[in-house]
Amino acid sequence: MKRTDRDKEQSRRVITRRALGLGALQLAVTGTLLWRLRDMQLEQADAFRLLAEENRINLRLLPPTRGPIHDRNGVLLAGNEQNYRVVMTRDDAGDIDLVLDRLQRLIGLEDEMVERAREDMLRNRPFVPVTVAERLSWEEISRVAANAPALPGVTPEMGLSRAYPLMADMAHVVGYVGPVSDRDLAREESPDPVLMIPRFQIGKSGVEREVEARLRGKAGSQRVEVNSVGRVMRELDRIEGEPGETLHLTIDARLQNYALERLAGQSAAAVVIDIPTGDILASASAPSYDANMFVRGISRTNYNALLENDFRPLVNKCVQGMYPPGSTFKMVTALAALDAAETDGRERVYCPGHMDVSGNRFHCWKRSGHGQMDLVSALSESCDVYFYEMSQRCGIDRINAMAERLGLGERYDLPMTSVASGLNPSREWKTRTRDAAWRIGDTVNVSIGQGYVLTTPLQLAIMTARLASNRAVLPRLLRDPLERAIPQAASLDLRPEWLEMVRRGMVQTVNDRRGTAYSSRVVEPTMAMAGKTGTSQVFRITQAERDAGIRRQEDLPWNRRNHALFVNYAPIDNPRVAVAVIVEHGGGGSTAAAPIGRDILLAALNEGRPPLGAYPTSQRNRINAEQEALKDRLRDLGSFRVSRA
Amino acid sequence: MSYLEYNTQRMPKGMAKVLYMNWPLVVLLIAVACYGFVMLYSVAAGNARPWMEPQMQRFGVGLVVMLVVAMVPIWFWRSVSGLAYGLTTILLLGVEFFGSVGMGAQRWLEIGPLRLQPSELAKITTIMALAAYFDWVDIKKISRPVFVLGAAVIVLLPVFLVVRQPDLGTALLIAAAGGAVIFAAGVHWGYFAGVIGSFVGLVVAVFTSRGTDWQLLKDYQYRRIDAFLDPTLDPLGAGYHINQAMIALGSGGWSGRGFMEGTQSRLNFLPEKQTDFIFTTLAEEFGFIGAGSLLVLYVMILGFCLVTVLRTSNRFAALLAVGVTANFFLYFAVNTAMVMGLAPVVGVPLPLVSYGGSAMLVLMGGFGLLQSAHIHRPRLPT
Structure with a gap:
């Protein structure tokens, strides 16, 4: 249809007026957004920064080394033994069945252990390391290390575990340690947070139990950066704990x-x-x-x-x-x-x-x-x-x-x-x-x-x-x-x-x-x-x-x-x-x-x-x-x- | 309208058209896209892949698309508006029946090797159709109910089909951009007051009825609305992402935590950090300077778009430019409002910055139309 000049003029006027109105509205909204941004980033920045730090920083306890127990002549009755173990992470392993199978053939694990490791891995989140075998010999651990390329996600690790070199000789006197139970926790007035560390061991009988407080030592702590699913990205700093006291018994x-x-x-x-x-x-x-x-x-x-x-x-x-x-x-x-x-x-x-x-x-x-x-x-x-x-x-x-x-x-x-x-x-x-x-x-x-x-x-x-x-x-x-x-x-x-x-x-x-x-x-x-x-x-x-x-x-x-x-x-x-x-x-x-x-x-x-x-x-x-x-x-x-x- | 009203003698021809483009706008678009490249490099932990490189390629393609669209005379686009709108409607119906499910909603249509997102296309074609419609309607009769109804149908048909996908965010964007065009065309403001008024009335009714015997919605529906409106109520569920986004944004401070130093994005606390939540990473790493300057760039883009609107006396071209501008504004306003906790979480990308192909191409196509309007504006005889 052919428009008259008057129509065109009116159309242009209306559009100009309304477009300027819309522009003003858009400017106002953007101004509000900018104000909100200013409020969050300049006024509340510290609060948000704190929340961000809480997000990323995780405090972890480092278990202290348990004090050794000696006899009157310096013979070791209870000590901490290097414990070689193999841990596996599902995330890095890819095909866990294949890797477990190779591992089993390499160091001869029992079917039961392999099955348990598999279940643990599937139950936990994929980046959680699961212990497949413990107390391996040096020879076995070397074999695992040597075959590392064929075993993705498998890492040989070394930890400390309690050992009684004199075996049965001191069992009744020195006693033994074991995993922390609910009853152990109930026995302590204000349970040491270190007891919550998985696999932490506490004295169950004998000197190990009765002198627990002196043997345990003080936990250290470590601040680590974690991502949103809790995987540790890097260590920020650490405070070393104090190892437990060395106890000397009167026993010969x-x-x-x-x-x-x-x-x-x-x-x-x-x-x-x-x-x-x-x-x-x-x-x-x-x-x-x-x-x-x-x-x-x-x-x-x-x-x-x-x-x-x-x-x-x-x-x-x-x-x-x-x-x-x-x-x-x-x-x-x-x-x-x-x-x-x-x-x-x-x-x-x-x-x-x-x-x-x-x-x-x-x-x-x-x-x-x-x-x-x-x-x-x-x-x-x-x-x-x-x-x-x-x-x-x-x-x-x-x-x-x-x-x-x-x-x-x-x-x-x-x-x-x-x-x-x-x-x-x-x-x-x-x-x-x-x-x-x-x-x-x-x-x-x-x-x-x-x-x-x-x-x-x-x-x-x-x-x-x-x-x-x-x-x-x-x-x-x-x-x-x-x-x-x-x-x-x-x-x-x-x-x-x-x-x-x-x-x-x-x-x-x-x-x-x-x-x-x-x-x-x-x-x-x-x-x-x-x-x-x-x-x-x-x-x-x-x-x-x-x-x-x-x-x-x-x-x-x-x-x-x-x-x-x-x-x-x-x-x-x-x-x-x-x-x-x-x-x-x-x-x-x-x-x-x-x-x-x-x-x-x-x-x-x-x-x-x-x-x-x-x-x-x-x-x-x-x-x-x-x-x-x-x-x-x-x-x-x-x-x-x-x-x- | 016909091309006769143009003074074709004075219209730039051939490659000379390039010189008559809205160049400041082009420069601003490139500047904003560069923000995107930097952020996509950062969220990939300092890698060009998987996001920055494809994004650059797409932006290059986008620039070419804009240029090509801009070279084509605006009257051509007017004459194909109806066709484009019809085609989009058919594609939307195709999604309804043959669409493949992605992200929990039917949005994609696969035709051979092509993956189409018709709802993106609908944003532009709806605006084109409306602009053509109001160019056709007699200006004096524009506020008559029958013509207003016609415009409403043009907007609501694609909106209805997109809601069915279901993609509420895009549907709202189409409706709002359409509303802007209808408003700019000069429809009596009473209609807008009526629509807004009844919407507000409905919301008020829904909320006041809560807990009374004539309660309009079920309890669980209210709880969903609550979590939708205030994500902090549910910090581990639906609200988790928005809370993390706000933490990232707020922790940026004045100058940010530094390039690739944003802990929230680097440690994966942010969801979809390369797409809808990329503004939070920008705000976290470059602070108020970075995020604020991006908003200023956006406002400048709006300003230069407005220049095109005001300089053309062609009704179709002006209305089209208003629609394209409104569409662009809605994109970044809804996206930034969402990550700042001012709007509910709906899937709207940050224009030209978020990673994504369809939205980018459609957006650049829209700017191409605007450029075409700028180049082919009627010029008075001197």
Whole structure:
């Protein structure tokens, strides 16, 4: 259509006006945008900058190196081992099945491990490294490294993991570490964030658990730049943490090794105390287990085998095991009677083989009776009737007090798991727990270490150390290698002449021809030994069994046989070492426990190995054969020594 | 209109036309495209590939397209407007039935080796059709309802088809650019007041009805609207991207964090950093100086487009230029408003800067039409 000029003019005017209007609107909107940009970039820049930094910077904890544990001579008991492992990242691997298959053929992995790695990789985000195999040998890791081009996404890595070079020797004392559990977290008041690090390990038992705080160290931190999916791009800076403390135990690893091997094959325990200091030189509980199994993740089969073993390898019998002390308790009764001035010790008591107390007949172990007995001979020949008599004279209260003075019934503050207090019975205890009055028969039973009284091997060793030194020796497990002199323990204030009499009884037990442990005597004068045997009944022999003629221990099932105990110290004139040995259901103390106690004591006095010259000539051939048989099983600790303490 | 109203004697001819182009505009377009090249190099962590190099090639092709379109007389474009509009409508229908799905929506049409995005094409052809329509309608009768309805149909047909794809962002852009042309043509402002008024009324009704018994939408629909309007409500879900974009933008400060030093984009916190969110990377790395200067360049482009509009007395050419300008303005305004958290997230690229071929070519084609209008403007006899 043809337009008039007027139309055209009007069209142009309208368009100009409206186009300018639209232009102004556009300018206004752009101005608003520019204002918004100014507001965000100039006014709020700092806030946004902060958010951007929070986005990109990630704080990571660096696990501290756990402190090593040494024995008293610088032998490594617990350390950190280089652990070669292979990790794989799905992102870089491409075809994970192919790479895993190659890896499996290269280092011979189990199907189960490969399957688990595959699942882990598919579950995690693609850039997360997954551990395929751990604890590889140097040779295996080299093979992986050499074949790197064929294994995309696979990296050989090195980490630290806890290792116990002495395997089973120290398992009960040092304990072991394991992954942090919810219960571990609950135990800490304000859990260290380091515990949240995956695969971080925490002490689960023994020293590892009880001294966790000092061993753990302080975590370091690392600031890394991460991208939007959390992959680390680079490290910005790092603060190194503090490694855990090095702990020095009082244990002598060489002696510990000997003690454990000497106990091998039995369910038994031995504790060796250094009398002047209270240092625990050895604390052996047999059988033991390899703590490394727990660090690596123990299989259910192996764990069940440990749980179901009759000899209870998981229990530290030295401090957890509570046993009736049997005749080893007689020193307590003797001192209680002397303390109460109920006897002067020289007074003789006639033993007809039994004693009737309020209508019950209490037998002496020697049915035919010991005849006239004074305190020394009653100890060395272990006459029960003498102590039945003495206990009735002085009463349970004094026996209880003397037992306490000698360290029985006390729960020692040691960095060990489940330290038991034993049971030092009293009238008050019986009314409280049994709701029954104390009877004279109870006292008579306690007088020979039967009945209610229960002790741990550690307590018996401490008791022996106290008898030998007249000091309130306290056990120690940790020592400071820099310490000069240990303050002497407080005096027990027992009258020297009484102690002298009790000690003479112990000396004669071993050295008198009629003593119960005469066959375990020591002929080397510098190692002259005193001791006391004990045989404690686990089950009362029933009348029916007596009638059936069961008299010999060997005829009873293992778990109903008597416990065999032996406590000893040496040298007589200047006591240095005290030992307590218990062989569970071992039969008689003089036959089952005393030879072990002697060997361990001699080993303690002679750098961990008993000298053949200390044994009576008549026994040397047999002892020599025994020692030769044991030799191969003993560990050479030279290679485990890290420093001379 | 016919070409007779032009003083053909004074019309530049042949290659001489090149001299009569709107040259400042060309220079500004190249300058803006260079911002794009720099940013695409940066977001690829200092690599020409995969984005900067193809983008340069496309921009080169775009310049050629602009030049070729500009050389063709504007009356030719007027005469093919209806045809182009019809063809676009057919292509849009083709997308409806044979389109392939990309990014969760049907947008592409594959014809042999060619991949077409008809909705991009629709932006220009709708404007062309409207301009031709208003050139045809008698100026005195322009505000009559029947003619306004005709214009509305021209706009709403492609809008409806694009919404169906579904591509709400592009549909809104087409509608708004169309609205600008209708407005510029001189349609009575009462119509616009009515449309805007009823839209506002609807929004108010929807929101006031919330929580009453006559609630217009379902609860979950309201929650979606909430997240759409205020992404910060849902920082890990839908709002994550917009929040990260705002962090990137704000953290740039006055002079930015430095070329290729933007942590938000380098560490992948930004979504689609080479396309819709490229403005945030620019703002992060070059700060207010970089982002603000780009906005100023855009405003200058608008200004030189306006020069073309004002200098031509040809109705079709002027309306077409208004449409092309409005379209360009809507592109960058919606995109920057979106990344600054002022507008909901809709898929609109930053013109000439974002990586992408279709949008770039259509945009340059549009500027070609504008250049053609500039070159072939009626000149008064001297």
